[in-house]
Amino acid sequence: EAEVAQSPRYKITEKSQAVAFWCDPISGHATLYWYRQILGQGPELLVQFQDESVVDDSQLPKDRFSAERLKGVDSTLKIQPAELGDSAMYLCASSSRDRMNTEAFFGQGTRLTVV
């Protein structure tokens, strides 16, 4: 069964260092989401791609976060420099069409700890 792949599963980094997360969506899925989930809270959308284009990055802290999906397939989310408050689970999800009724499939996430 096709799944959204994310790596690494866990990442510990020091404050002010750079960190990157990778996501490979389900093949053929045009829409890709990056969410941040702080422990005990719901996922918060950071950035949404339709193919290689960003359709929503209004909640992405652009002074330190960047995201790209160069060929409209896999995606990378980068944080530079990392801050203590960035400790969270970073979830990637994908869906097959840019439609409201489409189910989003989630990866297992990358748990980031900034020390």
Added chain:
Amino acid sequence: AQTVTQSQPEMSVQEAETVTLSCTYDTSESDYYLFWYKQPPSRQMILVIRQEAYKQQNATENRFSVNFQKAAKSFSLKISDSQLGDAAMYFCALNTGTASKLTFGTGTRLQVTL
């Protein structure tokens, strides 16, 4: 702007009993979808059930059903015959607009006891 509110941080149910998780939402859109997602411990989030705003009939999926009250902007999830495997975080989510933006609530942690 769209918001989703889940007012029950934690719920508990005995095995084989029924439990209802609450969710309210707000949107200015007339067409939208509502979802319940389940996030088991250390596992990825999966879809439990979805409901289209234009459909008056409440969605059902086996032991899971919803009570959709559009005027009240309420979307509760009922789990019947609860099983140990139902223990998880449950998130209510709203998808509106052509950009397909998916907004989540803060979640309800469901415990299932013997």
